[in-house]
Amino acid sequence: MTETISTEVGAERSAVLRGADGWLDTLQDWVRIPSVSADPEHRTDVAASAHFFADQLRARGFPEVEVLEDGPYLPAVLAHWPSGDPDAVRVVVYGHHDVQPADGEHRWTHPPFEPQIIDGVLHGRGASDDKGNIAMHLLGLDAHLAATGRTAPAVDLTMLVEGEEESGSPHIMELLERYRGRLAADLVVVSDTGIFGPRTPSVCIGMRGLVAGEIHVHGPDIDLHSGSFGGSVPNPIAELSRILAALHDDNRRIAVPGFYDGVIDPTETERAATAALPFDEQEWITGPAASRVAAGEAGWSTLERVGARPTAEINGIWGGYTGPGNKTIVPTDAYAKLTFRLVGRQDPATIMRQVTDYVQSIARPGVTVEIRWEGGGVAPLYVDTTHPATTATRKALGLAFDVPADDVLMTREGGSGPEAELADVIGAPLVFLGVMTDADQIHAPNESAPVSLLLKGCEAVAHLWRELADLGRAGLRQ
Incomplete structure (x- = not known):
């Protein structure tokens, strides 16, 4: 493994670094499973992916783990690890283990389901979206337990990892309604988003x-x-x-x-904040956009077209x-x-x-x-930027990226998922914690994820559980 993170760090980061090699091996094994939900020929692979992740949760100590195969949805994973503390914040972590098709394999520099780490970058379909972001919760939890000396997490932790998000989550409501009673929570954490850039950490505050x-x-x-x-x-x-x-x-x-x-048009304040972001449009066009010009609805900037229009x-x-x-x-x-x-x-x-x-x-x-x-579609969702959970998430990312919490930006993303349905059914506020970047080429050939960012994401998870524990349920409701 090639890694440049300093070891002059706190307990959470030290624990992440100690467990990084084994965790990366596990993530690569998961990426090898071609869990393409859109292709009926990969139905058994989607099931294998769910069972693989369930086994990883059990190995880390989750006392309640189940692969959900009892409905119209593709196999999902539901797991619960009670904190044991009566005031513990109840958290549901959502993500998905299915991946986009890897069509156009001739355009892949590295085979999509034969993951490799080259120059500190993990290559493979799902390395970023979303197996990398969900796997962060495995090592992040390990680091949280090691840093705090606890035998159970400081939050009451539930994980719901579905198997058909890349197909539009057509049965997410059936899944949520069937297991509503096991999804009671004070907060939903979605790990299926990214940051503004490798040196510019941010939290997502809106999904289309x-x-x-x-x-x-x-x-x-x-x-x-x-x-x-x-x-x-x-x-x-x-x-x-x-x-x-x-x-x-x-x-x-x-x-x-x-x-x-x-x-709803963004306010002038939000437009000014978007304009102030360190965005090099020409670099974006010739880099992750792989295009020649920026184009879209007249009167709006590229970043506004991507997130707000x-x-x-x-x-x-x-x-x-x-x-x-x-x-x-x-x-x-x-x-x-x-x-x-x-x-x-x-x-x-x-x-x-x-x-x-x-x-x-x-x-x-x-x-x-x-x-x-296809299905009923999904609604847009916006995060309460003043909520204590948003503040805690920004602080957790800031600690992982070595910047003050106020320097962790708040940005919208152009992607979509079932976040509005999650927040509505569970009846709890929602925050995003992910470390994808535009350079990861999600949904395209040559998907990848920098190892350094994945490990920072693991560390942020560990910090977030401690931050939420310090808040407690009463503090989260302020």
Whole structure:
């Protein structure tokens, strides 16, 4: 292992460093399991991943560990370790063990499910999103127990690690409702986010919502000879392209009527704070964005577009003949996958209805257009920046990164997850604790995670349990 963290540190960091090598071996073993929830051929791998993590929790002393395989959801892990202290803060840690598909393997420098540590960076699918961030809680708990001398955590600790977040958490409500009685908590900690940069620690204070669907345009009932029929009947690919182009106006603003009704614009204070962030746009464009220019809704900066504005994205499009050579046809069908990121008070069900109505209204005669939505979508969520738990999280990260708590920034992220559902069902405030960065290439080939950041995340976990214990349940409610 290549590591540069100083050993002139406190008890938590010393314990993290002592356990780092074995923990990294465990994380690499977990990354080797291709737990791709989107691919039915990997269902057994998703189950194997859940059981692997459950075994790691048992090995660390969790007295109650169960792999949940009794519902429509893919296998999840639910574990509980009571503190033994009556005033202990009750915490639910949420994350996921499923990973994105590793398609385009020819573009991976290192095979996605053969993890390697090279120059202090762990390479592999899930190294960052989200196995790395969830595995932090294993070593973080070890360090917490070692530093405090306790035989049980100083917080009443529950872990819920689901197996289909990368598929949009379509059954998260069934999972939460079924186990609501075992998820009573004073605080939810989500470890599926990141920091602003390796030298700029931050806590996420907002996640966008998400709805996802597939649009199907049907034209002729069979493929037709384009010489005999082209130009005389509607072409579904051309019609689909026209519909997709109509999703945005010339200013890249979403053209769906009513779409912005629930959007809450950031305040001038927040816009000023965002503008003050140490963000090098050109470095971002040519680095993690792997692009040539920044583009998006007119009137907003790149960081605002990513965290504070809604989006409509075309994730994939196909139809007709795509093999070698030519096949001169008017195809019968065309398809596209769409996702919409939501902010403010945008409601997933309302957005789905608005988009469906709009697409149907602009479809021309001669084709049928249908949108199939995936699940019910997820709502946006914002964190109370003044809550004692947010302050404790910033302090924990500051200790791990050797900066004052006030220097730990508060930023929004553009991703989505079931955080709003978690907070609503559990009925508790929520904070984010993760150490991903834009450079980790999550959801893309060559996903990776710097070992130094993962270990800082482990240390932050250990500090957070102590900080919450110092607050107690009464202090958390202030």
